Amino acid sequence: MPGSNAAPLPVAFDGGAAGQWRVDAIMPVIGASLPDAAFVAVRDARADDGPPPADGWRLQGFTSNLRYTKRRESEALIARQAGLGRPAASCAALIPITKSPAWWAMAQDERRAVFEAQSRHIAIGLDYLPGVARRLHHSRDLGEAFDFLTWFEFAPEETPAFDAMLARLRATPEWAFVDREVDIRLTRV
Amino acid sequence: MPGSNAAPLPVAFDGGAAGQWRVDAIMPVIGASLPDAAFVAVRDARADDGPPPADGWRLQGFTSNLRYTKRRESEALIARQAGLGRPAASCAALIPITKSPAWWAMAQDERRAVFEAQSRHIAIGLDYLPGVARRLHHSRDLGEAFDFLTWFEFAPEETPAFDAMLARLRATPEWAFVDREVDIRLTRV
Numbered sequence: 001m002p003g004s005n006a007a008p009l010p011v012a013f014d015g016g017a018a019g020q021w022r023v024d025a026i027m028p029v030i031g032a033s034l035p036d037a038a039f040v041a042v043r044d045a046r047a048d049d050g051p052p053p054a055d056g057w058r059l060q061g062f063t064s065n066l067r068y069t070k071r072r073e074s075e076a077l078i079a080r081q082a083g084l085g086r087p088a089a090s091c092a093a094l095i096p097i098t099k100s101p102a103w104w105a106m107a108q109d110e111r112r113a114v115f116e117a118q119s120r121h122i123a124i125g126l127d128y129l130p131g132v133a134r135r136l137h138h139s140r141d142l143g144e145a146f147d148f149l150t151w152f153e154f155a156p157e158e159t160p161a162f163d164a165m166l167a168r169l170r171a172t173p174e175w176a177f178v179d180r181e182v183d184i185r186l187t188r189v
Numbered sequence: 190m191p192g193s194n195a196a197p198l199p200v201a202f203d204g205g206a207a208g209q210w211r212v213d214a215i216m217p218v219i220g221a222s223l224p225d226a227a228f229v230a231v232r233d234a235r236a237d238d239g240p241p242p243a244d245g246w247r248l249q250g251f252t253s254n255l256r257y258t259k260r261r262e263s264e265a266l267i268a269r270q271a272g273l274g275r276p277a278a279s280c281a282a283l284i285p286i287t288k289s290p291a292w293w294a295m296a297q298d299e300r301r302a303v304f305e306a307q308s309r310h311i312a313i314g315l316d317y318l319p320g321v322a323r324r325l326h327h328s329r330d331l332g333e334a335f336d337f338l339t340w341f342e343f344a345p346e347e348t349p350a351f352d353a354m355l356a357r358l359r360a361t362p363e364w365a366f367v368d369r370e371v372d373i374r375l376t377r378v
Binding site: 007008010062064065066067068069070071073074104106107108109110112138140141142143 | 330
């Protein structure tokens, strides 16, 4: 969360036969999709976790400090964003993304320029607060297949707005650096 | 490494009875020290690693993309830096650091301002290239006790220059945000 010094939280998303969230759709956006799963279990990851669910998959990441957000942007986000777990927010999306080698070869100022000056990633997200709650998890540093896992929660009536937000983001210069993206839609059980 | 899109590398530092590096000294700089150890083994970390060495300790981290470096700084670093493993570089230092909650509560632009505009962290490091080789490992996101583990390698005659570099860094505004620092000196076996 912006401006927070909370300790990083390791999180696992287990796709399989059980979980708090029923899968409505798994849609490949760029590159390969993920195998079908009936449910996704979202939980704290632990070092002694067992194997991934049989006939399923596990995606892992950790929350961390924000890597691009400036102070005034952070303050705007904090003023408007909502937390996870709101009773009315019965819809969720899990969107794993892998960025390209060209993205990771850029220096910090170049990545920031694409992210905000060219793509207005933070500004677009702000337009959908507090309706859409969001938590970003970093996966690349764990050697995972995806670089980022973003989890969104929103009320059913916010779905058109959420889809509009995704369409705007996917049309930005930043998305030219996305090599793989899967869009998983879920409903709370 | 700056400007590189190399995949993150998980690394473990095992302090104990065996390793490629003999410990010459373990010095607390800020806060608590680490237990004594005769050797440090530096190796790739794996998910199926066993327990830490008996009567020893394990520090873990991962290399990653650079978080503050601008393109022209990155180019200056690439032009001058040396890699690890040079035969003449028989001295090493492992410096684990934990930054304060106040550091992590800052936004990206505020951290960058302290790091370089106020403290000239990159510029100071450049003054000691290529004599001192360096690899940064991130640990905070793994829930480790330290936030960063920096590994340095240099020839014995570079030791006074290395010490001078540390003295300059420790005198910067950035170091007001360091809550814990240990300085471990080693010689290749």
